[in-house]
Amino acid sequence: MKIRLQKSLLLTLALILLSLTASVAQEKKIKKANEDFDRFAYIDAREVYLKVVDDGYASAEIFKKLGDTYYWNSDYDNAAKWYGRLVDQFPAQTDASYYLRAAQSYKSIGKYEESDKLMEKYSGLTGGSLIAKNFEENRNYLSEIAFLSKKYELEKTSISTNTSDFGSAYYLDKIVFASAAETTGDKTYEWTDQPYLDLFMADKDSTGRLSNTQRLSDKINTGYHESSAVFTKDGNTIYFTRNNFVKRKPGMDKSKTVRLKLYTTSKNESGDWDNVVELPFNSKDYSTAHPALSVDETRLYFSSDMPGTVGMSDLWYVDIKGDNTYGEPTNLGEEINTEARESFPYISTAGNLYFSTDGRPGLGGYDIYSTPISAEGTIGEIKNVGIPANSNQDDFALIIDEEKNLGYLTSNRDGEQGSSDDDIYRIQFSSCKVDIAGVVVNKNTGNIIPYATVRLLDRDNKLIEEVITGADATFSFPQRECEDRFIVRALKSGYEPSEEIVDTPNETIKLSLTLPLTPVDPCPPNDLGCRLSLQPIYFDFDKSYIRPDAEIELAKILAAMRQYPELIIHIESHTDSRATHRYNDALSGRRAQSTLKWLIANGIESRRLTAKGYGENRLTNQCSDGVECTEEEHQLNRRSMFIIQNNNGLIDNSANERN
Numbered sequence: 001m002k003i004r005l006q007k008s009l010l011l012t013l014a015l016i017l018l019s020l021t022a023s024v025a026q027e028k029k030i031k032k033a034n035e036d037f038d039r040f041a042y043i044d045a046r047e048v049y050l051k052v053v054d055d056g057y058a059s060a061e062i063f064k065k066l067g068d069t070y071y072w073n074s075d076y077d078n079a080a081k082w083y084g085r086l087v088d089q090f091p092a093q094t095d096a097s098y099y100l101r102a103a104q105s106y107k108s109i110g111k112y113e114e115s116d117k118l119m120e121k122y123s124g125l126t127g128g129s130l131i132a133k134n135f136e137e138n139r140n141y142l143s144e145i146a147f148l149s150k151k152y153e154l155e156k157t158s159i160s161t162n163t164s165d166f167g168s169a170y171y172l173d174k175i176v177f178a179s180a181a182e183t184t185g186d187k188t189y190e191w192t193d194q195p196y197l198d199l200f201m202a203d204k205d206s207t208g209r210l211s212n213t214q215r216l217s218d219k220i221n222t223g224y225h226e227s228s229a230v231f232t233k234d235g236n237t238i239y240f241t242r243n244n245f246v247k248r249k250p251g252m253d254k255s256k257t258v259r260l261k262l263y264t265t266s267k268n269e270s271g272d273w274d275n276v277v278e279l280p281f282n283s284k285d286y287s288t289a290h291p292a293l294s295v296d297e298t299r300l301y302f303s304s305d306m307p308g309t310v311g312m313s314d315l316w317y318v319d320i321k322g323d324n325t326y327g328e329p330t331n332l333g334e335e336i337n338t339e340a341r342e343s344f345p346y347i348s349t350a351g352n353l354y355f356s357t358d359g360r361p362g363l364g365g366y367d368i369y370s371t372p373i374s375a376e377g378t379i380g381e382i383k384n385v386g387i388p389a390n391s392n393q394d395d396f397a398l399i400i401d402e403e404k405n406l407g408y409l410t411s412n413r414d415g416e417q418g419s420s421d422d423d424i425y426r427i428q429f430s431s432c433k434v435d436i437a438g439v440v441v442n443k444n445t446g447n448i449i450p451y452a453t454v455r456l457l458d459r460d461n462k463l464i465e466e467v468i469t470g471a472d473a474t475f476s477f478p479q480r481e482c483e484d485r486f487i488v489r490a491l492k493s494g495y496e497p498s499e500e501i502v503d504t505p506n507e508t509i510k511l512s513l514t515l516p517l518t519p520v521d522p523c524p525p526n527d528l529g530c531r532l533s534l535q536p537i538y539f540d541f542d543k544s545y546i547r548p549d550a551e552i553e554l555a556k557i558l559a560a561m562r563q564y565p566e567l568i569i570h571i572e573s574h575t576d577s578r579a580t581h582r583y584n585d586a587l588s589g590r591r592a593q594s595t596l597k598w599l600i601a602n603g604i605e606s607r608r609l610t611a612k613g614y615g616e617n618r619l620t621n622q623c624s625d626g627v628e629c630t631e632e633e634h635q636l637n638r639r640s641m642f643i644i645q646n647n648n649g650l651i652d653n654s655a656n657e658r659n
Helices: 002-038 042-054 060-071 076-089 096-108 112-126 130-137 141-148 548-563 581-601 631-635
Strands: 153-156 165-171 174-179 198-204 210-215 226-231 237-243 260-267 273-278 288-293 299-304 314-322 342-347 352-357 367-372 395-401 406-411 423-428 433-442 453-458 463-468 474-481 485-491 498-503 510-519 569-573 609-613 639-644
Touching: 002 042, 002 060, 042 060, 060 076, 060 096, 076 096, 096 112, 112 130, 165 395, 165 406, 174 226, 198 226, 226 288, 237 288, 260 288, 299 342, 314 342, 342 395, 352 395, 367 395, 433 453, 433 485, 453 474, 463 474, 474 485, 485 510, 498 510, 548 581, 569 581, 581 609, 581 639
Parallel strands: 165 226, 165 423, 288 342, 433 510, 569 609
Antiparallel strands: 153 423, 165 174, 174 198, 198 210, 226 237, 237 260, 260 273, 288 299, 299 314, 342 352, 352 367, 395 406, 406 423, 433 474, 453 463, 453 485, 485 498, 569 639
16 A cells, blocks of 8 residues: 555656646747747747647737737738637737737738727727727728729739739839849848848839849848838939948847838949938937838938837938938828828829828728828828728838829738738729819709809818809819719808719719709898888888888788788887987887778788887987987888788798899
8 A cells, every 4th residue: 555655656746747847848938939039030939839839838928929920920810810819818918909909910801890899999998099099980991991992903013023022112214122032141031031122123114014123233232121212203312221230230229129220322423323321310229111202302201110109100201401411300290190000101293192001990901091291291181092902911012103093002912921922013093083063053043153152072071172153153173083072062142052962983074063052031030021122111200191102112012912811910110219209109109000001991901910119119220319310310210111920931032032
């Protein structure tokens, strides 16, 4: 019995030691994987994490990092798998940023309903964040994007390789882009396990198709990353992105991370690139990348995570002062930037800023957006450029010649290896334009209304253009985008505004509108004199008889009461301020009765009439007691007026309509 007990204890001890040994071994593996992860060697770290999980180990931290190794390489399918396990198994240890990444990953595999639920979790945790605000304000983002989508022609260019190719730039009659194919270095980038990037150029034919890939100058390409360039229009100066590169070795920050920097060079007299210099606002402690030039080439836009950045990377600009001197970097602000990534800016010759972000409600991954941007940097309405330019994967680095409706973008939509499958696509934008024209008319009469104001507004009620119609009352807004929504609004004093929502079709046509304006009723509801364009009847000083000129106006009232047998009116009679109030009350009463009796004597039944005198209590001007006035001014107060008691639509305002 004793021997058996000893054997049992020895077996238990051996199992404990074996378990401890396995646990220590696991911890060593995880420590090594964490070190790889922290230096962005995501592929190496992933292999270890997967083995550890296969051995039965599970933790929130492992699932977070496994998801990240896929997410930061744009492999959203696998990222969604591990983030999904994270939020399901460890919700208490899932912070807001991981709900966001999970939502973005699910969106990129087309699971929009699941993504929206995760975004609701994110919004609940972050409250007033810019990303949450954009999500809450654009819950119907899918239908909005569908509405904005155009019928583009999109094709993968023939220069695409089986490695990463991205970031096109116009260079004279060529296109310059970054690629990991056949690069100058013999090392691989641990983040993606691909060769480092170099800059290449390709010939561009009249249709925008690319061929004959050649390496850009070795004065620019090195053994590390070069990417994302922009050229001045004359082709003599380039700004480009490169790893922090010091004395032929990569420079590192405190965490031993090699950051990105912006560089520039110009051609020498022989036409060769020479003397590459670093831009002075770079730093080894943050990245600057993806340059773009303003239309007049006096301002350089770029992406950076420098201090003052709202999110993971923001859009910034500096003014170019010459001789490699620049103004202070300026953040484009929260109109553009979010807590996520804003990157790859491009300014078209028409003054539109195109950029990519994963911080706005989109289809998944990076989506491309556009906005007008003024020379001063003022931002207009920001719009998703729609499908097919955007997909549920990463779409970025759009450049476009808006005169030719032709451009290029980068996407990994056809790949299975995330960012390793970035390819360059040629995009032919529709040349479809719609002319919106029309005429402004009176709604009641159909007559034209000249000199009205007509405004063209976008779908969010922001003014695009305003015109004044001529004598023919016509207006025109030519060359508007097909498959878009506009509001056309007409206004003129004396009329109620009128507007029409216009959804432009996908064909080049002229849309003709008729905008009817309803005249504003100038009369109080029961004022018969106003409705029949009557003047009050007037009385001589201290008299109550009906004058001949008053009979002319009374005849109009008589005609109206005969035309509308159900009409009942009330007669109000008044005096000027001369004499006492008691005397004037009696005088106005006599004037009221005199008016009433005239109408009865001419055939109007008494039951349809009431009359009352108001003395001097309702003067039409300043001529009260003690105020010196002319006889003409006093005359205006000696009057009878006519108030409808039961109009109910019997008399409309057609008699008062102009035009």
